[in-house]
Amino acid sequence: MRGFDRINAVLPDELILEIFRHVESKPSRDACSLVCKRWLSLERLSRDTIRIGASASPGNLVKLLSSRFPNIRYVFIDERLSISLPVQCRKRRRISRGSTSSGRFCHGSEQSVFGDDGMGTGCLSDSGLATVGDSFVKLEKLSLIWCSSITDVGLRSLAEKCKSLRSLDLQGCYIGDKGLAAVGECCNFLEKLNLRFCEGLTDTGLVKLAIGCGGTLKLLGVAACAKITDISFEAVGSHCRSLESLSLDSETIHNKGLLAMAKGCSALKVLKLQCLNITDDALQAVGIFCLSLESLALYSFQKFTDRSMFAIGKGCKKLRNLTLSDCYFLSNKGLDSVAVGCSELMHIEVNGCHNIGTDGLKSIGKYCPRLSELALLYCQRIESDGLSEIGKGCKFLQALHLVDCSAIGDDSICSIARGCKNLRKLHIRRCYEVGNKGIIAIGQNCKFLTDLSLRFCDRIGDEALISIGQGCSLHHLNVSGCHQIGDAGIIAIARGCPQLSYLDVSVLQNLGDGALMELGEGCPLLKDVVISHCRQITDIGLNHLVRKCTVMESCHMVYCPGITEAGVATMVTTCTRIKKILVEKWKVSARTKRRAGSIINYLCVDL
Incomplete structure (x- = not known):
């Protein structure tokens, strides 16, 4: 019945709040908040996360957001974020008819806001950070x-x-030892800490942090901190007995630090290392003492x-994820020993390890x-x-x-097709010996395949895609x-893959308007299309698509004449x-630019 409210008169606040908590999409939450004032108020109460840019005055924005969203628990501030979607964030001035003035706007949960003078400082200051602590008491x-x-x-x-702080990410912040020591002294519940590119830190700060938060710290990330040495990781090994994840990228850490950490942090589950000065002695200790290890990544050893x-x-029987990148002295024997001992392995990446073979x-x-x-790279x-x-x-697989x-x-591809019938994703790039035969076998056997990438494989033609179109329902x-590859292959995809949402056919010189017309008819769910460097495609095919x-x-x-x-x-x-x-810029008329200038880009990338 028109005018009758079937929802608000029945549903209590608690139930609506619970529904909002299960809506993960931000646009959907924004839409819900526009239904009525009650929903707006309840949606604000349900939000626990905000993202703030720092391109103007984030300190002012913190004050505004804390009054609107009182239950915020996670604050994400990134100076790289810019202003985009507008929502009014301060009292609107009355504007007379004919005036060209306009108010300043910000996006309430994504971006930043201008200061009172309309200029903004462009970065978060110490006073702004103090405001974060004052405003978000549940942080x-x-x-x-x-x-x-x-x-x-x-x-x-x-x-x-913020003494109840559990996660702190300081990536790229030039903080020093005194600040980090204060975190260790006050934040006794801290579980996660990221110190990537904190170039001002030394051992003094990290040691005090380890002493203060050692009982609760579970995740630690350190990269490009040249003044942090083995002393810090000896302290981590002594005090952080509950550490489960360590990511370390350093040229100043040697065996001594990693040995101490491995012996002291036996609960370690995730270890990512890029340390030029680590040798077998330290990594052997990981195998001996870190028996709960589930993920290991070694870069540039x-x-x-x-x-x-x-x-x-021999020791890490629970290992599931293994990444070996640019480990030049590792051979088939080493990989064989891991395969024999770690039968739980589910994800393996071998990248640039030139002594590993068949x-x-x-x-x-x-x-x-x-x-x-x-992944074999x-x-x-x-x-x-x-x-x-x-x-x-x-x-x-x-x-x-x-x-x-x-x-x-x-x-090789035929072997995968015959044995791995659950294959869902196949990405091949610049493997010049792979041709139609292998991909035809994939189409005939791998019926669950949804994501196929065959970049710069110049022996693959229409026959392969015809088989894929007949046997698989691709999304990407x-x-x-x-x-x-020409029209025949893409037409087969258009007719056989109605769920296709992403398509890259760039640099296909034999592709014409006929294929685009078929794609328009057969793939209405296409969201992302790349047709750059396709010289035979014209306005006719594009318009139909x-x-x-x-x-x-x-x-x-780009580059489609x-x-x-x-x-x-x-x-x-x-x-x-x-x-x-x-x-290309010259293909955009003044009228088109006025209408859609914000979404048009002129730089050609990723080709």
Whole structure:
């Protein structure tokens, strides 16, 4: 019945609040708040997270937001964020008719606000940080990303007021030892701490933090802190017995620090290291003492060998995720020992480890039956049949990434297709021995495949995509640089993959308007399209595509000589949800620029 309220008269506040807490999408929450004043008030009460930019006066914005959202527990402040969607944030002045003046606006939970003088300082100051502590009394998580004006004074003030703080991210903040020591002294419930690029810190501050928060600290990240040495990690090993995750990128840490940490932090589950001066002696200690380790990532290690991997394989039986990047002295024997000892492995990435070849990969296939994701990047020693054992033994494989593996060919892909029928994601880039045969096998066997990327694989043509279109229902497809693919292959995808939402066909010289017309008819859910460097596509095909694909959000179309000013204008007027268009500047008319200047970009990237 018109005019009758079927919701507000029945639902209590508590139930509406609970519903709002389960709405994760911010646009959806914003829409709910516009229903009525009651919903606006309740939605504000339900919010526990705000994101603030620092491109104007974030201190003023903190005061405003604290009055509107009293139950905030997580504050994210990032000086890299800019102003975008407008919502009025201060009293509007009355403007006479004909006046050209306009008020200043901000986005209430995403961005920043101008100061009273309309100029703004451009960064969060110590006083602004003190306001955070005063305003958000329930604060548990705080992220200060690249807030370069924060000093020890502001951090101490915050620490004294927010004693229930559990997570603190200081990435890129030039704070010193006194501020960090204050956090250790006051925030005795701190569990997570990120100190990446905090260049002003020394051992003094981190040692005091470890002493103060050692009983609760579970996650620690340190990178590019040149003044932090082994002394700090000896303190971490002595006091942080509950540490579960450590991310360390340092040229000043040696074996002594990592040995102390490994011996003291036996509960460690996640370890990510990029330390040029660490050798086998320290990494062996990880295998001996960190028996609960589940995820291990080693980057750019030049002083450790298979001896470390023997210890990891022998001791870390719970290991599930393994990343080895640019570990030049690691060979098949080391990978074999991990595969034999760590049968729970589910995710493996091998990147630029030039001594690992086919034999190491075969060990993974034989001894790691639960493997669900495998990434092989720049592995030149893996032969054409290198994935044969993976196909035989890893029946649960769902994602495979191959980049610049020059010897891997159709035999390997056929093995995966026959054995890994649960495959959902296949990404291949610059593997020039992979051709139609392997991809046809994927289409015939891997019926659950939804994400396919075949970038710059110049032996793959229309036959492969026809098989994929007939056998799979793709959501994402990238065939950029596969110059043998033309209209026939893309038409097969259009007719067989109605759920397609992302398509990159850039640098396909044989692709024409016919394919775009078929895509418009068969793939109405397309949101993101890349057609750059397609010289045969014209306004005709583009117009048909955009009129059918009404939910399109982005389109890259640089270096397409057949697309003109008229085509760009049609896209702007037809696609009501478009958020980004990448095109040459001279193809944008003055009228189009006035209408959609904020979403048009002129820089060609990622091709």
